[in-house]
Amino acid sequence: MAATIITLEDLHSFKTELLYDISQLFNSGQQTKPASKWLKSKEVRQLLKISPGTLQNLRINGTLSCTRVGSIIYYAQEDIDNVLKANKG
Template sequence: MENITKQDLDNIKNEIISEIKLFLINDFNQNGKRNMDTEWLRSKAVRKILEISPATLQNLRISGKIRSKKILGSYYYNSKDLKSLFENN
């Protein structure tokens, strides 16, 4: 039986955080812009794509017009919801 140290736990935590970031953060396309075909986008990317303020994005989130997830203090938005928002309006 092995003892688990605080350093071991910190290493595991850092690995998990890295995996989550790789899963959620989207790759840039060749033009350096976010790809809307990916599933989840960070707040900054959504604001840049839609050219909206943080308050407008917050209103969309609170009103339920787009889904979001809060992970490690950052919001992520579903790209399908963003596409349907434009198709329906």
């Protein structure tokens, strides 16, 4: 069986290729759909620049769906984006 000699230059080249491949994996992962992000009422009000009453009306009339965990109301970022796209003028 023949012995293979690995030089420091070979190791450096391997490291460079490995780091490049890993960065490509991370970059390709960012192009996919991001994980669902949940926002609290205060964050939604700040994002949409609306009052607590307006946000409550959006919930009541079904324009914006929500999830309640205990006393905290959460809104899916995707739902907010859909409402914005639907009302785009």
